[in-house]
Amino acid sequence: MLNRTFEYRPPAPEPPERLGLLDLLARMKRNPLECWTAEVFREPVVKPRLPFVDALLIHDPSAIKYVLLDNAANYRKDSIQRRILSKGLADGLLSVEGERWEVQRRTLAPLFARRTVVSFGRAMLKAAKRLSDSWRELGPGALIDATAEMTSLTLSVLALTIFSDGIGDDIEEFRAAMNDYFGAVGRIGVMDLFGVPDFVPRPGRTRLTRTMVYFEGVIDDIIETRRHRLACSAQEEDSKDLLALLLGALDPSTGKPMSLREVRSNILTFLSAGHETTANALAWSLFLLSQAPEWSMRVQEEARRELSGPAEGLADRLIVTRAVVEEALRLYPSIAALSRTPNEPDRIGSFDVRAGSLIVIAPYVLHRHEALWDRPEVFDPSRFLPEARTRIPRFAYLPFGVGPRTCIGSSFALQEATIVLAFLTHGFEIDLVPDAEVWPLQRITLRPAHGLPMRIRPRNAAHRGE
Numbered sequence: 001m002l003n004r005t006f007e008y009r010p011p012a013p014e015p016p017e018r019l020g021l022l023d024l025l026a027r028m029k030r031n032p033l034e035c036w037t038a039e040v041f042r043e044p045v046v047k048p049r050l051p052f053v054d055a056l057l058i059h060d061p062s063a064i065k066y067v068l069l070d071n072a073a074n075y076r077k078d079s080i081q082r083r084i085l086s087k088g089l090a091d092g093l094l095s096v097e098g099e100r101w102e103v104q105r106r107t108l109a110p111l112f113a114r115r116t117v118v119s120f121g122r123a124m125l126k127a128a129k130r131l132s133d134s135w136r137e138l139g140p141g142a143l144i145d146a147t148a149e150m151t152s153l154t155l156s157v158l159a160l161t162i163f164s165d166g167i168g169d170d171i172e173e174f175r176a177a178m179n180d181y182f183g184a185v186g187r188i189g190v191m192d193l194f195g196v197p198d199f200v201p202r203p204g205r206t207r208l209t210r211t212m213v214y215f216e217g218v219i220d221d222i223i224e225t226r227r228h229r230l231a232c233s234a235q236e237e238d239s240k241d242l243l244a245l246l247l248g249a250l251d252p253s254t255g256k257p258m259s260l261r262e263v264r265s266n267i268l269t270f271l272s273a274g275h276e277t278t279a280n281a282l283a284w285s286l287f288l289l290s291q292a293p294e295w296s297m298r299v300q301e302e303a304r305r306e307l308s309g310p311a312e313g314l315a316d317r318l319i320v321t322r323a324v325v326e327e328a329l330r331l332y333p334s335i336a337a338l339s340r341t342p343n344e345p346d347r348i349g350s351f352d353v354r355a356g357s358l359i360v361i362a363p364y365v366l367h368r369h370e371a372l373w374d375r376p377e378v379f380d381p382s383r384f385l386p387e388a389r390t391r392i393p394r395f396a397y398l399p400f401g402v403g404p405r406t407c408i409g410s411s412f413a414l415q416e417a418t419i420v421l422a423f424l425t426h427g428f429e430i431d432l433v434p435d436a437e438v439w440p441l442q443r444i445t446l447r448p449a450h451g452l453p454m455r456i457r458p459r460n461a462a463h464r465g466e
């Protein structure tokens, strides 16, 4: 148990008691995280009084279970969430609905089965080692932006696991285009919030279209080359990357493969859904460890012991490290809010909901809810150590959502973040620059508003594989 005398409360907006409409709109534009009033952290269900939107904010585990699991068929992803998340990914798993979603979900499930994800452990270690080599070259005391470094690392992991034989000619160009893409879609605009139709021009759209055209070209080339290669040679099941698995995936009910368009959309979906989300989980974990030396020591000890063992099952042995990642995802869930729309009128607890209304479930609020957590604002990974973890109510901790549309990449992401955090903490002292301003900002994901300026100093201990 963390010593109660050392209780670290990481930065978070102070919830206002109430908000006027203009203030709400200003905060929504600046940082939607600042819109949550104190009431939502106390009450299980809140019906906010808004002039244009009929919304219900639910942070009660049984009501969440009802919406996301028991009666999930009546609740589709709402148009705001789809508009923000699915630009350019229209035919991928994240965006499709109804029967097309069902077919894709069952076709893609084997790509993220435990055995496959465990087989990606080596690629994750390889990416961590490459990053650590580049940090060593910077020399002792170098200044990095940990958010940017983690974003680049998670892209490398996806590149190694999707395209084990490389991303075309220029990874830097690909990376820059990826950043452009997130820059263009990452802002929750007031126009989106109020349902302004799609044909009304949004800033950044032309740039987004250019980026998508570039991506589609590169990815189509890679798929074409790979199809050709796969036709000429068989690959061992265990050494298959995600692209080979996608190209070989068959709907278990009909035996049909995916179309080229769906393969391409799902590659883009994995890149977008798995990239910034995992990078933020890692960046917040590094930040939190830099503020809690006691936990940093525990992660180092665990890493020293476990990194010298076999790569197989490594993430399962990194119990303390994983608890740190899970606690980082509690305090700063990469997807801070989920939303749904009822197809038919319904009743949630004692609230009637109309078809087409907006149901919001915010992991950010849920994970800090006074009724569900002891000292919710304190960083305490011991909540996620094996015994304590069983006491967390199942629907009180949802960084990956829950129910049929739960994150398909959750084990991939947790394994990656755990392995990389252990590897980097073992290899380096990583300290926040004094006076750095760290603040959570909700865009498409929940990230540090001004990046994370950190100084890195290599430790002397011999590193796994070095």
Ligand code: HEM
Binding pocket: 077, 093, 094, 095, 105, 269, 270, 271, 273, 274, 275, 277, 278, 281, 333, 334, 335, 338, 339, 398, 399, 400, 401, 402, 404, 405, 406, 407, 408, 409, 410, 412, 413, 414
């Ligand atoms: C820490 C990292 C991650 C977090 C916090 C996260 C979070 C989430 C959440 C909350 C959802 C559900 C959204 C909803 O119910 O409306 C989701 C869905 C999804 N995630 Fe993740 N994710 C992460 C990493 C990944 C990775 C690594 C991949 C793939 C490589 C991925 C692929 C997807 C896909 C395809 C969906 C849509 C699933 C469906 O609708 O059937 N995610 N993610």
